Amino acid sequence: MRARVFVTLKPSVFDPQGTTVAEALHTLGYGAVKGVRQGKYFELDIDASTPEDARRLASEAAEKLLANPVIESYRIEVDAGAAEAVR
Template identity: 55%
Template sequence: MKAHVHVRLKPGILDPQGKAVQQALHHLGFRAVESVRIGKLIELEVAAETREEAEALVQQACQKLLANPVIETYDIEWVDAS
Protein backbone atom coordinates (compact mmCIF):
# COMPACT_ATOMS: atom_id res chain seq x y z
CA MET A 1 0.00 0.00 0.00
CA LYS A 2 1.19 3.49 -0.75
CA ALA A 3 0.63 6.53 1.45
CA HIS A 4 1.41 10.19 0.92
CA VAL A 5 1.96 12.13 4.14
CA HIS A 6 1.53 15.89 3.77
CA VAL A 7 3.29 17.75 6.61
CA ARG A 8 2.64 21.47 7.10
CA LEU A 9 3.47 24.08 9.69
CA LYS A 10 0.58 24.92 11.99
CA PRO A 11 -1.14 28.28 11.44
CA GLY A 12 0.68 31.01 13.32
CA ILE A 13 4.08 29.29 13.15
CA LEU A 14 6.60 31.46 11.33
CA ASP A 15 7.78 30.04 7.99
CA PRO A 16 11.08 31.73 7.03
CA GLN A 17 11.52 29.44 4.03
CA GLY A 18 8.06 30.33 2.75
CA LYS A 19 8.78 34.03 3.27
CA ALA A 20 12.04 33.74 1.30
CA VAL A 21 10.22 32.02 -1.58
CA GLN A 22 7.51 34.68 -1.55
CA GLN A 23 10.13 37.44 -1.75
CA ALA A 24 11.91 35.65 -4.60
CA LEU A 25 8.62 35.28 -6.48
CA HIS A 26 7.93 39.00 -6.04
CA HIS A 27 11.45 39.75 -7.30
CA LEU A 28 10.67 37.65 -10.41
CA GLY A 29 7.49 39.62 -11.05
CA PHE A 30 4.91 37.34 -9.43
CA ARG A 31 3.48 40.16 -7.31
CA ALA A 32 0.03 38.57 -7.03
CA VAL A 33 1.44 35.85 -4.73
CA GLU A 34 0.39 37.05 -1.29
CA SER A 35 1.59 34.19 0.87
CA VAL A 36 3.76 31.07 0.65
CA ARG A 37 3.93 28.24 3.17
CA ILE A 38 6.42 25.42 2.65
CA GLY A 39 5.62 21.84 3.65
CA LYS A 40 6.80 18.31 2.98
CA LEU A 41 5.40 15.41 0.98
CA ILE A 42 6.58 12.03 2.22
CA GLU A 43 5.79 8.93 0.13
CA LEU A 44 5.66 5.63 1.99
CA GLU A 45 5.34 2.10 0.58
CA VAL A 46 3.85 -0.01 3.37
CA ALA A 47 3.86 -3.83 3.48
CA ALA A 48 0.93 -4.71 5.70
CA GLU A 49 -1.66 -7.48 5.78
CA THR A 50 -4.64 -5.13 6.08
CA ARG A 51 -5.52 -1.51 5.44
CA GLU A 52 -6.12 -1.01 9.17
CA GLU A 53 -2.62 -2.31 9.98
CA ALA A 54 -1.10 0.01 7.37
CA GLU A 55 -3.05 2.99 8.69
CA ALA A 56 -1.89 2.31 12.25
CA LEU A 57 1.73 1.94 11.14
CA VAL A 58 1.74 5.20 9.16
CA GLN A 59 -0.06 7.04 11.97
CA GLN A 60 2.61 5.90 14.45
CA ALA A 61 5.42 6.88 12.05
CA CYS A 62 3.93 10.36 11.74
CA GLN A 63 3.56 10.79 15.49
CA LYS A 64 7.03 9.47 16.34
CA LEU A 65 9.19 10.82 13.51
CA LEU A 66 7.69 12.32 10.37
CA ALA A 67 5.93 15.32 11.95
CA ASN A 68 6.70 17.49 14.96
CA PRO A 69 3.31 17.75 16.72
CA VAL A 70 4.34 20.97 18.47
CA ILE A 71 4.66 22.98 15.25
CA GLU A 72 3.32 20.77 12.44
CA THR A 73 0.15 19.07 11.29
CA TYR A 74 -0.11 16.19 8.85
CA ASP A 75 -2.63 14.51 6.58
CA ILE A 76 -2.38 10.98 5.23
CA GLU A 77 -3.56 10.26 1.69
CA TRP A 78 -3.79 6.67 0.50
CA VAL A 79 -2.80 6.24 -3.13
CA ASP A 80 -4.23 3.57 -5.41
CA ALA A 81 -1.39 1.24 -6.40
CA SER A 82 -2.75 0.63 -9.92
Protein backbone atom coordinates in the same frame (compact mmCIF):
# COMPACT_ATOMS: atom_id res chain seq x y z
CA MET B 1 0.35 0.35 -0.86
CA ARG B 2 1.36 3.97 -1.18
CA ALA B 3 0.79 6.45 1.64
CA ARG B 4 1.57 10.14 1.23
CA VAL B 5 2.33 12.18 4.33
CA PHE B 6 2.27 15.99 4.16
CA VAL B 7 3.89 17.79 7.07
CA THR B 8 3.42 21.53 7.46
CA LEU B 9 4.12 24.02 10.20
CA LYS B 10 0.98 24.85 12.16
CA PRO B 11 -0.69 28.08 10.96
CA SER B 12 0.36 29.89 14.14
CA VAL B 13 4.06 29.07 13.60
CA PHE B 14 6.14 31.55 11.61
CA ASP B 15 7.47 30.04 8.35
CA PRO B 16 10.56 32.00 7.25
CA GLN B 17 11.33 29.52 4.46
CA GLY B 18 7.88 30.04 2.94
CA THR B 19 8.20 33.80 3.31
CA THR B 20 11.54 33.73 1.50
CA VAL B 21 10.03 31.69 -1.35
CA ALA B 22 7.14 34.16 -1.61
CA GLU B 23 9.57 37.11 -1.78
CA ALA B 24 11.62 35.35 -4.45
CA LEU B 25 8.46 34.76 -6.50
CA HIS B 26 7.57 38.46 -6.18
CA THR B 27 11.06 39.36 -7.41
CA LEU B 28 10.49 37.07 -10.40
CA GLY B 29 7.31 38.98 -11.21
CA TYR B 30 4.73 36.68 -9.63
CA GLY B 31 2.98 39.27 -7.50
CA ALA B 32 -0.22 37.22 -7.64
CA VAL B 33 1.30 34.78 -5.16
CA LYS B 34 0.04 36.18 -1.86
CA GLY B 35 1.64 33.69 0.45
CA VAL B 36 3.65 30.47 0.58
CA ARG B 37 3.88 27.82 3.27
CA GLN B 38 6.58 25.22 2.86
CA GLY B 39 6.43 21.72 4.22
CA LYS B 40 7.75 18.21 3.85
CA TYR B 41 6.34 15.45 1.75
CA PHE B 42 6.91 11.73 2.24
CA GLU B 43 5.87 8.84 0.04
CA LEU B 44 5.79 5.64 2.07
CA ASP B 45 5.66 2.30 0.28
CA ILE B 46 3.86 0.16 2.84
CA ASP B 47 3.32 -3.60 2.89
CA ALA B 48 -0.21 -3.59 4.33
CA SER B 49 -3.30 -5.65 3.52
CA THR B 50 -5.86 -2.85 3.80
CA PRO B 51 -5.79 0.92 3.23
CA GLU B 52 -6.85 1.32 6.88
CA ASP B 53 -3.76 -0.60 8.04
CA ALA B 54 -1.55 1.54 5.80
CA ARG B 55 -3.13 4.74 7.11
CA ARG B 56 -2.73 3.66 10.75
CA LEU B 57 0.94 2.80 10.20
CA ALA B 58 1.62 6.05 8.33
CA SER B 59 -0.09 7.96 11.11
CA GLU B 60 2.12 6.33 13.76
CA ALA B 61 5.22 7.02 11.67
CA ALA B 62 4.18 10.67 11.32
CA GLU B 63 3.58 11.05 15.06
CA LYS B 64 6.84 9.40 16.06
CA LEU B 65 9.30 10.41 13.36
CA LEU B 66 8.11 12.44 10.39
CA ALA B 67 6.44 15.36 12.14
CA ASN B 68 7.10 17.33 15.29
CA PRO B 69 3.56 17.44 16.74
CA VAL B 70 4.42 20.50 18.84
CA ILE B 71 4.84 22.82 15.88
CA GLU B 72 3.79 20.76 12.86
CA SER B 73 0.59 19.20 11.64
CA TYR B 74 0.32 16.39 9.12
CA ARG B 75 -2.14 14.97 6.66
CA ILE B 76 -2.18 11.47 5.18
CA GLU B 77 -3.50 10.15 1.88
CA VAL B 78 -3.51 6.49 0.96
CA ASP B 79 -3.93 5.24 -2.57
CA ALA B 80 -4.36 1.50 -2.63
CA GLY B 81 -2.71 -0.47 -5.38
CA ALA B 82 -1.10 2.49 -7.14
CA ALA B 83 2.26 1.92 -5.47
CA GLU B 84 3.73 -0.15 -8.27
CA ALA B 85 2.38 2.13 -10.99
CA VAL B 86 3.86 5.30 -9.55
CA ARG B 87 7.09 4.08 -8.09
